[in-house]
Structures are given as structure tokens and as C-alpha cells.
Amino acid sequence: MSEQTTSAPTVEDYLDPLALPELQADASKELHTFEASPAHQEKLGFPGELVDDWHDVAINKMGDLLTKYRGFRVFLDSCVKCGACTDKCHYFMGTGDPKNMPVARQDLLRSVYRRYFTTAGKYVPKLVGARDLTEDVLGEWYNYFHQCSQCRRCSVYCPYGIDTAEISMAAREILDTVGKGQKYCNEIIGKVYDVGNNLGFPTPALKATLESFEEDLEEETGLEIKLPIDVKGADILLVTPSADFVAEPHIDGLLGYAKVFHATGASWTLSSVASEAGNFGMFIGSYENMRKISLRIRQAALELGVKRIVFGECGHAWRVAYSFLNTLAGPFDFLDPRYTSPMHICEYTWDLIEKGELKFDKSRNDKYRLTFHDSCNVARATRMGDKPGGQFEIPRNILKATCNHFYDMAEDTIKEGTVCCGGGGGLLTDDLMDLRVKGASPRMTALQNVQKEHGVTHMAAICAICKSQFAKVMPKYGFEMDNILSVHQLVSNAILLEGAKDPEDDDDDDDWIPPTPPPRPPRGSAA
Amino acid sequence: MLTTVYAILFYVATITLVGGIALRIKQYWSIPAPLKIPTTPAPTTKRGVWFRMFKEVALFESLFKSNKWIWVFGMLFHAGLALVLLRHFRYFTDTTALIWAWVHWIQPFGLYAGFAMLAGLVGLFIRRIVVPRVRYISSPSDYLMLIMLFFIGFSGMMMKFVAHTDIVAVKLFFRGLMYFDWHPLPADIPLLVHLTLVATLMIIFPFSKLLHAPGVFFSPTRNMVDNPREKRHIVAWAADLEKK
């Protein structure tokens, strides 16, 4: 920790995580994420570069989407410009650019919709804020619809549930169709088609990596804990983001899943066909691509003959799995109907904890004072368990079952009101680093507050993108990059496995004494 | 002459309003919603969705979560409007009939509702001007809509409290329109202002943001049941992809 408060913090130390900036017109106008190369475009069935008749193609595509997606049309018609959403977007809070206010972002597209598809916009465009589609407008779409992480925070607060994420997905689909796609997303989808996962990690390398993890686990526990891949006839297919194989703290989460499976002797396997849970088809709003990516999972499940499907920790992957997989790649009637599929690894683990089948030594996590970041896609687009809101309770229950020190951040920044990490929705690319840092500021401020209030040292998350994003931006806010943890990493630390040797104390933790939390001051009036 | 102009105006306005909204609803109804996108936590049953929708329409639940000022002004305006409109039933119905007895009962409330409605509209208008974020997103039509509604209410209040009009004659005129048996319309300025603006409102309703009233019921983030794992959701154009 770069800065430990020793004296009791004063009220001034508590900044409002949702503080609003002054409007700064065009503050992030120039942020232009790299465009996809022709090769990346064509692999997904989009034109390589901007087509000559882009204007007509774009308008036709919009017309097509208007007949295919009810939400798109209803959202474009219904907004009354009440302004309730204007202060809800973390990118607006971070940049002050008024076009990052959700309704203003929608209006970039709505103005064109009105011009070409509504009576008022055709005859009195000025009156209703309608405008022609020009190349400038197209450029504006490109820039600002790539400053939306599709987190749906605005949709929670809109009286009609208008979801800017849906509008930005449609906008990106139109941009792709005229040949102006984004490099980051489209390149990644191409890798999924070529290699099977977002990181382009080939199967032999994957297998070698899993073996090395098994060796690490054996060294740590003295047990033969397996990370099986492509095992026909296994009960469970685990589909997890490929970051779980290569990045920190993701790997520690993967080891956690393996230990949970090992603890109850579950028969499970990974798949080289579906070596990626993520589905960037959603980010670009392309039903066809999202479906094609999803079908890999069906194929893997059929080929391996599994009984159930479990997903690892990943936010948008869980959205596609929970909300869309049955639609895109179902029906899953070949799976065992006694289990819910797809199931989230947190549902799986929590179920075992509730049944008393997992034992923990919580004190092994005493070096952490924890809080939990609700990943937007999990929080606002999915569920866990059978009750609404299970997606908030289950991960917290797991943390409380495995750790002694858990503290939530301010209520208006968690659960359904959670503020995005700043890197979701296809923005986790270095060319948008400035935006990512700014967009993370509400979350970082909320974290700094619990750091001061409760001495919180670490934050846990269940999204691969969130974890990567935080590892990158936390240092900018006075934290260390390893202050972000996987939920199953804490499971992994605390779980007691039969016959396992005691964990060797990390030398630097030997003389570690938990800090006494500073006395709790009143919340500032700004909160 | 006056009577004929207003009679025609109100026939046109009524046809536009009813026909326009009917076509919109038919359109919204026929456009599929291919993916399950309720904003969660969402109800897991149909009945739960009805309850959620009721809370949105009657209490503006999401708006309450998001902004108390807009909620207060919006509530004043919409609740006032609803009562005023109910009170207006007396111009169109045979209030001696038993089923319309509630129209009598509502009269005193309807009266105060006029003030609530105007207060709400003024509040929303001021907000639109003084809050830079809201000013930024406003088009001329957004101001005009509020001004128009204000003057409808204002002219109505004028008739009620300042320059009374012959409401029995007004009722005869409108009942006459309904039964194609025309009666003369009183030529009072506040009444004519009131009626002209009301007809304008009716005509632009299906072409403007007032579509939020039917739209809210079709919003997939609010009206979908959260049960994608239990029940497969698939629409026709998506099912066609599977045949390829």
C-alpha cells in the first residue's frame, strides 16, 4: 500500500465517488480507438474498409435493426429527455464530456433515426434535434460508441429502462457493416475463430500450461489436483475466460476452481474447442457472430458428452451464458436436467458450502481486508441462484465463508448501482488507456473510502476484464496492481483439502499483523 | 362556422391520436425482441413483471431511485394530469348513468389537480433551463411541449376561476360530436385556446416523445421475465438462422 493512514482521517478525505464534473464540451472527442484492418473485418463477414455508399448502407442497416430489435425502436422513440440518466455514467463522471451522458450518447444516433425514420424529423428536423448522417457524424459515432462499456448503469435509472448498451451495440453493428469496425474487438473474435480463444493461445501451449499448474498445485498441497482438458465422458464442462490461463490474478482463481472440484471428487474437464468463455460478439452487437462463438460451447459439450456446463469468473461471458446461451445455442436438452445449466462457478461453490461439503481455514486469508466489486454484467444482466439478487449475495457469501474481514463499499456504488471498472464492453485496449483510467475513478474513489474507513487492502472481483483493468489502473490511484483478487483465489487460499500438507508460510507474511482499522468517522455531507 | 371548424378539427385530432397510437402499438407488438435483456434483479415470473410494471407506471420507481427532483415534479405533473383527465369525463359521458357516478366523486380532486399539474410543469421547465446537463440534451421541441401543456392547463384554470365558460354548452358540443348531432360551441377565448392546444397535442402525440406512454409497456428491460435458463426464448428470425 502506497499510503497507510495512521491518524484518524478527516471528513475531507471522503470524496463522493459519484461526484460530477463541470461540463467540458468535446473533452474526449479525439479519443479514437484503432480501427480494424481489412483482414480483421473480413474474417467476421464485414467489408474491409469504408464502403463507397456507406451512407445508404448505414441507413439501411439501421432500418433493418429497427425491425429486428424491439428494444432498439422503443428506446429510440420513448426518451423524454428527462435527464435522469445524465449523471449516471462513469465515463461522464471521469471525463466531463457531455456526449458521455447516456442520453446524449443515444442522441448521437437518435438524431439520425429521427431524420430518416420519423415524420417530425423529416419535415421539421431542427425542432426535434434531427440531423443528416454525414461522415463527421459517423466519426462521432465511432468515437463515442467506443466510450461506452455497455455496463447498463444508465438503464437502471431510466424511467423506461432505456439501455444505452443496446444503442451502442446497434451503432457498432452499423459501423461494422459499413466497414468501420474496431480493431480490438474484431481482432479478438478472429482469434476465437482461428485458435479457439481470445488470447490466441494454441491448444498445445494450453495443455503445457495446465500441466505446469498441476505441478504447482502438487508442490503446494502435496496432492494430485488435476486440470483435465478434452476428457470425454466427464460430468462437467468448465468454460472459463482464457485470461484464467495466463494472467494474474486470474490464474489463482482457476486454481481455486480446480481445488473445489478436487475437494468433492467431481469429474470435470476443460475443452480446447471452447477454451474461452468470453464472447465479444456481444460487444459489437452482432447476433450472428455471438451465435457462432456460442455454438463452440454446444459443440464441445456434445463432443465430450458432458452432463452439465459450468462457467468460470467472467462478467460479460456470464451474461451471454446466463441470458443468451439457451437462445443462441440451445436447447440444451442433452444435458442432465437435474442440474441448472449453464451454472456459474460461484453458484457451484456456494451450493457445496451450503451443503457443508467444503471446509475452510479462514485465517489463511487474514492478510486481506476485502471488499467486492460487483461486475456490471453480472449485476445488471444476470442472476445467480433462484432468487433475484442472488448475483449480489452468492459471491459475497463465498467471501464471507472464506475470509474474516469483509467490508462493502458505499451502497450507491455496488449491487445494481455498481460502477463499472472502466474497461468493459470492448474498451480494454491500450489505445483507450486515458479513458480507462478516467472511467475507473468512481470505483477507485469508493475503494479509497473503504480503505480509509475500514482499512480495506484488497478488492475481489469475478470478471476477467475487471481484473485485468484494475491490475492496470489501480496503480494510478495509489494501489498496487496485485490489490485486485479473484474470488476463487480466496477460496483456493482457505480451502482445507483432505491429505493436503499445511501451506508453507510466505516468508514476507511471517510477522504480518493485521492493521487495526482507523476509527469510523461520519460520512461526508457530499456522500 | 366556428362550430364546424372545431368539429372537423376534433374529428381529425381524434382519428390521428387513436389511429396513430394503435399503429404504434401494433408496430411495437410485431417487432420481435430476440434476446432476454431485463435489467436485473428482475422478476422471475410473469406476475412479478406485472408488479414491476405497475410500480414503474404508477410510482415511477426507477425515477425515484435516480433523481428525487425530477420525480417530485414528474409526479405532480402526471398525477395532476391523470386526475384532470378523469375529471374531464364529465364533458363526454352521461353522468346521470350509474357507471359514471365516480366522475362526480372525482370533481373536487380534479380541481386541485390542475394546480399540481401546473406546478409540476413549471418545475420541469425550470430544471430544463437551470441544470446545464439537462439544458444540453434539450431540443426546442422539449421546451415547446412543456409550454404547450402549461397553456392547456392555464387556459383551463382561467375558465374555472376567472372567465367562466358555459360548460353545459361545451358538453352538448362534444356529446354532439360523438353522436353526429352537432351543437354550437361557445365562442370564448380561453375555451378556444384550450381546445386548439388540446387538438394540437392530440395530433402530435403519436409522432413525438409522448410515445413514452405506450413505449414504457414495451420496454424489454422492464417487461421481460428473468427465466432464460428455465425457458428457451427464441424469435422467428433467429430460429431461421438455425435452419441454415
Ligand code: HEM
Ligand atoms: C402510461 C402513462 C405515462 C407514464 C408512465 C409516464 C411517465 C413519464 C415519466 C416517468 C416521465 C419522466 C419524468 C418527468 O419528466 O416527469 C415522463 C415525462 C413526460 N411525460 Fe409522461 N407518462 C405517461 C403519460 C403521459 C401523457 C399522457 C402525457 C401527455 C399528455 C405525458 C407527458 C409527458 C411529458 C411532456 C414529459 C416530459 C417532461 C419534461 O419535459 O421534463 N406523459 N412521463
Ligand code: HEM
Ligand atoms: C377535448 C378535450 C377537452 C375539453 C373539451 C376540455 C374542456 C375544458 C373545460 C370546459 C374546462 C373548464 C372547466 C370549468 O370551467 O369548470 C377545462 C378545464 C381544464 N382543462 Fe380541459 N378540456 C379538454 C382537454 C384537456 C386536456 C387534454 C388537458 C390537459 C392536458 C386539460 C386540462 C385542463 C385543466 C388543467 C383545467 C382546469 C382544471 C379543471 O377544471 O379540471 N383539458 N377543460
Ligand code: SF4
Ligand atoms: S433517463 Fe431515460 S428518458 Fe430520461 S433522458 Fe435518460 S434515457 Fe431519456
Ligand code: SF4
Ligand atoms: S451503458 Fe454504461 S458506459 Fe454506456 S452510457 Fe450507460 S452508463 Fe455509460
Ligand code: SF4
Ligand atoms: S469489465 Fe467488469 S465492470 Fe466493466 S463492464 Fe465488464 S463486467 Fe462491468
